[in-house]
Amino acid sequence: MKITGDLNLMKKINKSIVLELLRKASPLSRAEVAKTTGLTKATVSTLVAELMEENLLYEIGTGESSGGRKPVLLVFRQDAGYAIGVDLGVRDIHAVLTDLKGTIVHETRSSLRGMDTPEQVLGRLKDCLRRLMNKAPASPYGVVGIGVGVPGITDDKGTVLFAPNLGWRNVPLQSLLEAEFKVPVIIDNEANAGAVGEKEFGIGRDVSNLIYISVGIGIGSGIILKDELYRGASGYSGEMGHFTVHADGRPCRCGNVGCWELYASEQAILAEAEALLSPDAADDGSGAETAAEADDSATEVPRQAELEALASLADSGNEAAQELFRRTGRYLGVGVVNIINTFNPELIIIGNRFTLAERWLAPSVREVIQERALPYHRERLRLEFAGLGLRSSVAGAASFAVSGFFADRQVSVGMNG
Template sequence: MKMTGDLNLVKKINKSIVLELLQKQSPISRASLAKLTGLTKATVSTLVAELMEENLLYEIGTGESSGGRKPVMLVFRQDAGYAIGVDLGVNYIHAVLTDLKGEIIHEVRRGLKGGASQETVLRELKGCLRTLIAAAPESPYGIVGIGVGVPGITDHQGSVLFAPNLGWRNVPLQRLLEEEFRMPVTIDNEANAGAVGEREFGAGRGVSNLIYISIGIGIGTGIILKNELYRGTSGYSGEMGHISIQADGKPCRCGNIGCWELYASENALLEEASSLLPEDRKELEELVKLAEAGSPEATALFERAGYYLGVGITNIINIFNPELIIIGNRFAHAERFLGAAVRRVIDTRSLPYHREKLRLEFAGLGSRSCVAGASSFAVSRFFADRRISVDYSV
């Protein structure tokens, strides 16, 4: 029995390697798969046949010959199923329907009033999900799962333990959604989802060590070290919006004082800009428009936010020595007015050896980093019973 179990495990590992390569490098031939994996051609052919039976790949025409018969090329079937990724913000819900390679098929956005009740938020979230489920094309696997990024601390059971800006504590979000929609649901911190989204599809592709900083109503960070999402001992890492940058500063809803997000978040910026904006349009987009129109007051507020953003990022640089820092979420749209101030602070305050090989980028996916990563979580869970996750880079 043990021998059989060992052989099945080896087969699953080999299958996972082949599938990883097909996802990332198709179209690709059987011979190339054998060469890149080190597996025999017979083994690759067997695994490819199984994946074709599972509707996860198909053959297309022949490729270029290297001297013999032209090889038949294989393509990963990205439309074999679809996934939903959700960014559950404090004042918005942003959700997308993607195929199995993360390409967006349909997208919905809904605004939320600040301080909306849990019941209201859940009702709006379920409405977004129903819209996307109805929009999914027919496919062999249908909707394979839902991923949701939330601005707070989550556990392995998919409960939102603490989301101060939402006003949520101990909300069993995964259970509530699975009971409603009867499909797998994955809940994670939205900055973790954003980090994965940028690593897979955005500015972080090919980078092993990066920190994604999600700046919206609050600030969260997703940390990828040596190609792995770092979660900490209990899975709660990344709450850097609540590091203190003012020892005797403002009180925060988390219970601390002087938290970084009280000075460098969208919420902090809009509080400072309150007198500049119309009562019914106190939004980041309106402040950006003022700055674009040449308003010195709006420009000065972005400079101030950039300064405080740079202070917090300097601490991150000095602690982690990352290759890449990515500024994401809604602040990604204000790069023109924030970037210079952030870089100026980093250049003067961070340790020189730490910034020597550092790159600072704004999110390549803009405000879609979280939804892309959340969808990726759902797809990964779908494949979990078909493969074992293996980090295989070529």
């Protein structure tokens, strides 16, 4: 089939190819760009000049000579603009300001304790976003966008359709934030954001098939297959925290019973640990009492939250805390085995709050995988805890915003037949 297009369209396509190459692989010389892309040196020189005028590229020193003049190297200008990434949690808001390469420039956390309505949470979120926007350094493009990861189901219009652990239904978060801040906003599931964060900046960079399991108050997952985020037929994939592990189990806020997250999440482990985290049990300096007595109206999140206190008890030799982590790790492992046997991924990443207790959870999870996963599925499998720690989702959310900014400069050619 013959594809036709005017010269302007071809120029846009070639320009987007050059920019994408330099975003990912700079510094490069013009000759290296021409060789890699297959474009003529004259075309590359013209396109590079335009991108430099647009403040997206700049020249640095010279590279090694292959016989003639030393080539001038080109670098993508990562400080041409900034993006904000947000992990909207149940108990707090974690947000970062990054440059166009994902480097974190500023970071903030704000507590949501005592805030029960979408209006209250939205007010705190807006305050957090204003603080970060005000901290953005001067740049040609300013803040190019905001990405927000939420613990629930979202649609392609940025509406939070259902977030059971937040108690949200049909909240038009994208339109509300765009009206306030006048920049593009992308809303997605926080586990999807975590998967993208680990794929682009963390331990998944060289992996084509990975599943990121976000374990906090609930459990969600982000699925990357053949280097692409898998969203499912309607865009709602990844709600693995709500698959059933007990047919006649506890009721869940999603409407189901026996959901995985009722047995293997932070919410689950803390419900069982309530006695261990009481003020009487916190006299050993674990900080649990400080967390329990924290002022709900405070802007900053308490330094010592409950999961950290429980891990501290385990570290100090408390056998009940250690056993609780082992039991929770086995429940977590049961769900992981189901994922392994279904998807046969190269890498499973456990992220979000449970990264804080990797020492105590990992042995039980690995033990269950060894016991229960199909042997052929285990052969090439790696299980890791998030390389970015608690930053996986904010990094991915910021990446969504940056990708949206560059999408305006990318051209795709459709074929009809």
